[in-house]
Amino acid sequence: MKNLEAKFRLRSHAEAEARASALGYVRRATLNQRDTFFRVASGKLKLREENGIAVLIFYRRRESASLMLSDYEIVPVADPARMLRVLEDALGAIAVVEKVRTLMTRDNVRLHLDRVAKLGEFGEIEAVIADGDDPERSRGAVDEILAALGVAPPDLIDVSYFEMLAKP
Numbered sequence: 001m002k003n004l005e006a007k008f009r010l011r012s013h014a015e016a017e018a019r020a021s022a023l024g025y026v027r028r029a030t031l032n033q034r035d036t037f038f039r040v041a042s043g044k045l046k047l048r049e050e051n052g053i054a055v056l057i058f059y060r061r062r063e064s065a066s067l068m069l070s071d072y073e074i075v076p077v078a079d080p081a082r083m084l085r086v087l088e089d090a091l092g093a094i095a096v097v098e099k100v101r102t103l104m105t106r107d108n109v110r111l112h113l114d115r116v117a118k119l120g121e122f123g124e125i126e127a128v129i130a131d132g133d134d135p136e137r138s139r140g141a142v143d144e145i146l147a148a149l150g151v152a153p154p155d156l157i158d159v160s161y162f163e164m165l166a167k168p
Helices: 013-022 080-090 135-146 162-166
Strands: 002-009 028-039 044-050 053-064 069-077 091-106 108-115 119-129
Touching: 002 135, 013 028, 013 091, 013 108, 013 135, 028 080, 028 162, 044 080, 053 080, 091 162, 108 135, 119 135
Parallel strands: none
Antiparallel strands: 002 069, 002 119, 028 044, 028 091, 044 053, 053 069, 091 108, 108 119
16 A cells, blocks of 8 residues: 655644644544554554554655655554564564544545644644555645645655654
């Protein structure tokens, strides 16, 4: 699977939600997420525990102009505590990111309004790209929500939350 994404610092969670709603985005859920990242040779691997369920997510990102294009795989995890223990023993955990995420959607675009522990408030846009589809077909929708939220290209963040937490 692929997605075209952008991450940025939020000025106001409430204002961002109101502006997105005005464009037709609908609030789908409030998610309590705990992501544990593991040491891997390439890409990123995390165990996401979310509202009582868990998935293992592996992804690679590459720049696509001012946005990031990601290839990813998501696998459901039946026993999160055991999976966490096995991955910690085998690979070593390198970071834990805890956040409360407001999920909003419109068509194939997901807007995440995140409150990240120890970091603050951020927005993240993901346009889910169907197999064989050109990511450029979703760029207009991503650019539209970025403009509505007042996000300019210099405001975009090109690292993950765990990398932000690791910076001194």
